[in-house]
Amino acid sequence: MSRRITGAFNRVEGDLEVRIEVEGDRVRDAWVISPLFRGFEQMLEGKAPEDALVYVPRICGICSVSQSVAAARALAAAQGIEPTTNGHLAANLILACENLADHLTHFYLFFMPDFARPEAYDGLPWFEEIAARFRAQTGSAAREVLPARAAFLHLTGILAGKWPHTLAIQPGGTTVAVDAARIARLRMILHGFRDFLERTVFGDCLEAVAEIDSEAALWAWVEEGEGDFRRFLRLAGALKLEGLGRAQDRFMSFGVYPDEDGETLFPAGIATATGGREPLDTAAIREDLSHAWLRGGEAPRHPRQGVTRPHAPDDGPAYTWCKAPRLAGEPMEVGALARQQVAGHPLIRDLVRRSGGNVRNRVIARLLEIARVVPEMEGWLAALRPGEPFCRHGRTPEAGEGEGLAEAARGSLGHWLQVRDGRIANYQIIAPTTWNFSPRDAEGRPGPLEQALIGAPVRPGEREPVAVQHIVRSFDPCMVCTVH
Amino acid sequence: MSRTLLWLQSGGCGGCSMSLLCAEGPDLFGRLEAAGIELLWHPGLSVGDLPTLLEAVLAGEQPLDILCLEGSVIQGPDGSGLFHRLPGSERPMRDWLRDLADRARQVVAVGTCAAYGGITAGGGNPAEACGLQYDGDLPGGLLGEAYRAGGGLPVVNIAGCPVHPGWVTETLALLAADVFTEADMDELGRPRSYADHLVHHGCPRNEYYEYKASAEKISDLGCLMENLGCLGTQAHADCNIRPWNGEGSCLRGGYSCVNCTAPGFEEPGHPFLVTPKVAGIPVGLPTDMPKAWFVALSSLAKAATPERLKRNATTDQPQVPPGGNGRRRP
Numbered sequence: 001m002s003r004r005i006t007g008a009f010n011r012v013e014g015d016l017e018v019r020i021e022v023e024g025d026r027v028r029d030a031w032v033i034s035p036l037f038r039g040f041e042q043m044l045e046g047k048a049p050e051d052a053l054v055y056v057p058r059i060c061g062i063c064s065v066s067q068s069v070a071a072a073r074a075l076a077a078a079q080g081i082e083p084t085t086n087g088h089l090a091a092n093l094i095l096a097c098e099n100l101a102d103h104l105t106h107f108y109l110f111f112m113p114d115f116a117r118p119e120a121y122d123g124l125p126w127f128e129e130i131a132a133r134f135r136a137q138t139g140s141a142a143r144e145v146l147p148a149r150a151a152f153l154h155l156t157g158i159l160a161g162k163w164p165h166t167l168a169i170q171p172g173g174t175t176v177a178v179d180a181a182r183i184a185r186l187r188m189i190l191h192g193f194r195d196f197l198e199r200t201v202f203g204d205c206l207e208a209v210a211e212i213d214s215e216a217a218l219w220a221w222v223e224e225g226e227g228d229f230r231r232f233l234r235l236a237g238a239l240k241l242e243g244l245g246r247a248q249d250r251f252m253s254f255g256v257y258p259d260e261d262g263e264t265l266f267p268a269g270i271a272t273a274t275g276g277r278e279p280l281d282t283a284a285i286r287e288d289l290s291h292a293w294l295r296g297g298e299a300p301r302h303p304r305q306g307v308t309r310p311h312a313p314d315d316g317p318a319y320t321w322c323k324a325p326r327l328a329g330e331p332m333e334v335g336a337l338a339r340q341q342v343a344g345h346p347l348i349r350d351l352v353r354r355s356g357g358n359v360r361n362r363v364i365a366r367l368l369e370i371a372r373v374v375p376e377m378e379g380w381l382a383a384l385r386p387g388e389p390f391c392r393h394g395r396t397p398e399a400g401e402g403e404g405l406a407e408a409a410r411g412s413l414g415h416w417l418q419v420r421d422g423r424i425a426n427y428q429i430i431a432p433t434t435w436n437f438s439p440r441d442a443e444g445r446p447g448p449l450e451q452a453l454i455g456a457p458v459r460p461g462e463r464e465p466v467a468v469q470h471i472v473r474s475f476d477p478c479m480v481c482t483v484h
Numbered sequence: 485m486s487r488t489l490l491w492l493q494s495g496g497c498g499g500c501s502m503s504l505l506c507a508e509g510p511d512l513f514g515r516l517e518a519a520g521i522e523l524l525w526h527p528g529l530s531v532g533d534l535p536t537l538l539e540a541v542l543a544g545e546q547p548l549d550i551l552c553l554e555g556s557v558i559q560g561p562d563g564s565g566l567f568h569r570l571p572g573s574e575r576p577m578r579d580w581l582r583d584l585a586d587r588a589r590q591v592v593a594v595g596t597c598a599a600y601g602g603i604t605a606g607g608g609n610p611a612e613a614c615g616l617q618y619d620g621d622l623p624g625g626l627l628g629e630a631y632r633a634g635g636g637l638p639v640v641n642i643a644g645c646p647v648h649p650g651w652v653t654e655t656l657a658l659l660a661a662d663v664f665t666e667a668d669m670d671e672l673g674r675p676r677s678y679a680d681h682l683v684h685h686g687c688p689r690n691e692y693y694e695y696k697a698s699a700e701k702i703s704d705l706g707c708l709m710e711n712l713g714c715l716g717t718q719a720h721a722d723c724n725i726r727p728w729n730g731e732g733s734c735l736r737g738g739y740s741c742v743n744c745t746a747p748g749f750e751e752p753g754h755p756f757l758v759t760p761k762v763a764g765i766p767v768g769l770p771t772d773m774p775k776a777w778f779v780a781l782s783s784l785a786k787a788a789t790p791e792r793l794k795r796n797a798t799t800d801q802p803q804v805p806p807g808g809n810g811r812r813r814p
Binding site: 010048050054058064117149150151153159175390393480 | 493494495496497498499500501502503505506507508511512513514523525526527528529530531532533534558560561562564566567568569570571572603604606607608609610611613645646701702703727728729730731732733734735736737738739740742750755756757758800801
C-alpha cells in the first residue's frame, strides 16, 4: 500500500491537491485538499451591505456573475424587493451567458486535454484524432472555441458592461436598459453562438439534442453525425467512463433562472439516482469544521450563524481550508448533472438510473444543458420589453437578513447575509465546490470527490493516475470559490 | 527567437486569466504566437507537472524570460505564507515566487492583486496579502523596492480588476521584443500605454458630466460622479476608449468606475456607490483641476443644463432626443 500526493492539479480554477492511498491497482482512499485561504467573509464584516456587490464577484473570476446574483438576491431579500420583469430576464441572460461559457471552457480547455496525454493513451485507435483536436495549447479545437466564446460574451458586454466582475446586477434588476435595436444586436450574438454550437459542438440543431430522452436514443444519435460532443461520447464508450467517479448519488440544486412569479426554469430540490424530486430545505444545511483549519467547530452550524476563522495548519485531524457542508447530515453532489437530475430531464434520469453520477454523465449533462439553455435565452430576449424599467430601487434596513441562492455552472451557490446597525454583521458563503470537494465530517463521511475517487484504477508505473485526473475534472471544480 | 513565459496564480480569483481568454482578433494563442512567446505553463491551459518545471527553472536548466503572477502574494497566517502552499510541494507559494523572480528576465504583476494586494487585501487583510513590489501604494511588497529583474526592469504592474486582455497581450509583446523600458511605466509601475488615459476619456456620459446633469440612482443615464461614487475622472485606464467584451465598459454597463487600477481601490473609505461630500460638494474631484474652478464651472454648467439632459439624467432610457422632439417630420 502506498500513499501519495497528486498535485498540482491545474486546469481547474484555482489550487487543488489530492492525497491518495493506493492498494494494488486501485485507489483505496482519498483526501481532497484546498490549499489557498483568502478570507472574503471576514473582509465583508463591517462593510456597507451593498459593497458586497463589489467584493463577491471578485471571489472568483469564472463564477463571477453567479456570485453577483447570489449577493443581489440576499440583498433583495433583506430589502424586501424583487427585480422588475426586465431585470429578471436580463439577469437570467447574463448568468446563462457565464454558465454556458464556463461549460465550454470546461469541456474544451480543462477536461478534454487529458485524453490527449500520450503517456496514458498513445496507441489507442482514437488517440491521433483526439490529440490533434484537444491537445492542451496546440489542439485545433481551442482556436475555434476561444473566438466563439469571446463573441458570445459580447452579450455580457452589452447587458453588464464587461465579464468578469460586473456591477450591473443589483437587488432590483440590472443597470442597463436596452432598446429594441440593442435587443436585435443581442439576438445576432446569440444566433452566432447557436451557429457555432450546431456546427462544431453538436453537428445537429440544439432542439434535437435537448430532445434526446434515453441512453438508447443517445447512442443512436451518436451514429448519425459528427461534432465534438459525439467525439466525446465515442471516447467515453471506448474507455467506459461511466464506470469512473461515482460519488454518493445524492444530488442537489438550488434552482436557477427565475421568472417574476418565482418559478425557476430548473427547479430547486434534491434527488437520488432513482427517486423523484424532493423539496429543498436550506434550513437543514450545516457546516462541519472538524477537518478544516478553522476555529469555532464545536458543533456544525447553519451558515446564518456560521463563522470562518482560520488557524495555522497543525498536527490535528484537519487537512484543508475547506468546510464540510452537509444537508440533513449528508454530503451532496452539485453541478449540471445534479441540476438536470433534479429537473427530471429524461435522458439524465435514464443515464443516472443505469450508472449513477459518474465522469461520463457529468460531462453529458453539461453539454445537454448548453443545448437546453440557448433556446431559453432566445425566449428571454424576445420577452424583454423596451421602455419598461430594468431596475427597481430598494433600501437595505438597519437590521435584517437575507438568503441568496443561485446556480453557478458547477452547482449550488448560497450567500447568507446578516445586517446590524446598517452594516454587514455576518456574511457566509457556501460555493458549489465546497459541497463537491468537502473534506470528511465529524462522522467520518467523505465528501463527494473523496468518495468518487475510491476504487479509481491506477496503472503500473503511473505517477499521476489519469483516471484520477478525469474524475477530479469531471466535477468542473472551482477552487477559488471553494474556500474564498 | 521565442521568449518563454511562466504564468502562476496565488491569492486571486483567476479573473484576469478569464478576461485574457476573451482576447479577440486574434485570440490569446494567436496573440502569444505573434509576440513570439512560448507559454511554458499556465494553470488553466497546460498539461504537466508544475513543481518539476519550477525546479528546472531554479536549477537554471529551463530559461525563463517572463514570469507573470496573477493574484496577491499571500504572507499569512502570521507571516508564514501557509495560507497558500503550492500544491504538490511543501513550500508556500510566496517562497517559490521569491526564488523564481531571481531567475526571470522580466517580472509582470497581472491585475491589481499581484501589483498592490488588491481586493484580497481588503477588510482587515486576513490573508496578509500584498503585491509583488508594492503593499498598497507603498513600494516594497514581496520583492522590495530595490528589486530589478534580470533584464533590469522593476516589476511591471498591469493593474486592473480584472485586466483588459489588450493591456496584457500588448505589454507582453513589447517585453518579448525588448522594447519596453522604465520610461514606459508610470509612477506606480503601470504601463503608460493604458495608464496615461483616464476612464473619463471617451466616457459615453461626458455630456452629462459637462452640464453636471447627475444620476440620482444606479441605472440612471446621468453622470455618476456627483452622487454614485464614480471615480472615472481620477482612474487611470482607457476603458472607455478600448471597449470590453465587444462594446462594453463599466460606464456603458450602467455603473460607476471604482478605480480598480489603483492601489487601495478596495478600501475607498466610503460605500463604493456613494459619493462622499462636504457641504454638498464631492470630496474627490478630478485629479489635476483646481477645486475652486471646478466648483465655479459646475455651478455655471448646472445653470445652463439643457432640459433634455436634465430629464434624461434621472431615467434609464432617453426621454428626449437631441434637437427636437425626435419625431420624423411629416
